[in-house]
Amino acid sequence: YEAVKTGIGNSMYTGQVAIGTAGTAPSYTMTDTARGDHKTYDLNHGSSGTGTLFSDPDDTWGDGTAGNAQTAGVDAHYGAALTWDYYKNVHGRSGIRGDGVGAYSRVHYGNNYVNAFWQDSCFCMTYGDGDANTHPLTSIDVAAHEMTHGVTSATADLVYSGESGGLNEATSDIFAAAVEFNADNAQDVGDYLVGEKIDIFGDGTPLRYMDEPSKDGASKDYWYDGLGGVDVHYSSGVANHFFYLLSEGSGAKTVNGVDYNSPTWNDLPVTGIGRANAEKIWFKALTERMTSNTDYAGARTATLQAAADLFGQSSPTYNEVANAWAGVNVGR
Numbered sequence: 001y002e003a004v005k006t007g008i009g010n011s012m013y014t015g016q017v018a019i020g021t022a023g024t025a026p027s028y029t030m031t032d033t034a035r036g037d038h039k040t041y042d043l044n045h046g047s048s049g050t051g052t053l054f055s056d057p058d059d060t061w062g063d064g065t066a067g068n069a070q071t072a073g074v075d076a077h078y079g080a081a082l083t084w085d086y087y088k089n090v091h092g093r094s095g096i097r098g099d100g101v102g103a104y105s106r107v108h109y110g111n112n113y114v115n116a117f118w119q120d121s122c123f124c125m126t127y128g129d130g131d132a133n134t135h136p137l138t139s140i141d142v143a144a145h146e147m148t149h150g151v152t153s154a155t156a157d158l159v160y161s162g163e164s165g166g167l168n169e170a171t172s173d174i175f176a177a178a179v180e181f182n183a184d185n186a187q188d189v190g191d192y193l194v195g196e197k198i199d200i201f202g203d204g205t206p207l208r209y210m211d212e213p214s215k216d217g218a219s220k221d222y223w224y225d226g227l228g229g230v231d232v233h234y235s236s237g238v239a240n241h242f243f244y245l246l247s248e249g250s251g252a253k254t255v256n257g258v259d260y261n262s263p264t265w266n267d268l269p270v271t272g273i274g275r276a277n278a279e280k281i282w283f284k285a286l287t288e289r290m291t292s293n294t295d296y297a298g299a300r301t302a303t304l305q306a307a308a309d310l311f312g313q314s315s316p317t318y319n320e321v322a323n324a325w326a327g328v329n330v331g332r
């Protein structure tokens with residue numbers, strides 16, 4: 001038994017945060033003993049292997065700038081911890097597979113690499129440093145998005161193409177938002193935007209908008225025959241939109257200082273059931289009802305079954321699930 005150490009991390013996007021570390025002076029490592037020994041490694045611009053496990057003599061990590069190699073490690077390690085805590089505290093799931101075993105993170109992948117990704121093969125996630133190696137893709141929502149790909153693989157295992165691929169991507173965006181809201185970090189408050197911190201476009205706009213996905217110029221707001229032929233990062237828009245409508249309702253609303261305005265396909269209103277209920281429904285549907293080839297019609301059935309199990313088939317909550325799907329042109 002080794003007592004849990006708590007290091008101090010100076011992150012890029014979330015200020016000063018506590019991170020789980022292991023060891024004793026002068027050789028601490030970025031190993032989160034409270035969360036399945038999740039480790040974070042420095043690829044130092046390489047693109048294979050695990051590079052070097054982050055280590056530090058005084059357990060104070062990073063300086064909040066991209067110029068310090070530890071900084072991106074702090075953000076990735078913190079994002080993994082928040083995601084672990086979310087699944088544990090909100091859904092009673094211990095780790096990605098529910099077996100208490102941590103994954104690992106790799107940062108500083110390649111050069112000017114503007115992406116992040118999950119791999120089942122290593123049970124790990126990897127982050128580039130972004131444009132000019134100065135915008136690491138290590139925000140809370142991106143970390144939660146990637147780690148959730150692991151959860152999806154371990155559960156519904158939605159095939160990453162066609163409509164199931166869009167549902168796979170949406171699941172990552174939905175729980176990315178959920179983790180960010182639940183993190184309650186003053187420097188990165190929860191929102192229904194994805195990637196607003198990493199500034200991929202250089203103009204402060206996010207990667208994706210859940211209230212009206214088409215605002216990104218490519219994502220789809222509503223189901224149509226042919227949606228399965230669209231890139232999974234855009235066909236996800238329909239389920240992201242469903243989740244927003246179900247959580248917050250249609251029309252204009254401000255949440256944590258961000259203005260949203262969510263339309264519906266049928267112009268009928270949807271009354272929000274609250275984020276916490278919507279999260280429970282999507283998680284139960286993902287882990288108990290969806291399978292690898294679930295499509296949008298199947299996702300509707302799966303979430304209605306989950307809502308019936310959780311709230312009852314004659315509950316107002318169940319009816320709003322149907323209304324939110326109708327609002328995105330699924331099963332009207």
Ligand code: ASN
Nearest residue numbers: 115116117118145146169
């Ligand atoms: N960042 C992307 C994602 O997680 C990488 C990919 O296209 N798989 O969706």
Ligand code: ZN
Nearest residue numbers: 145149169172
């Ligand atoms: Zn993804």
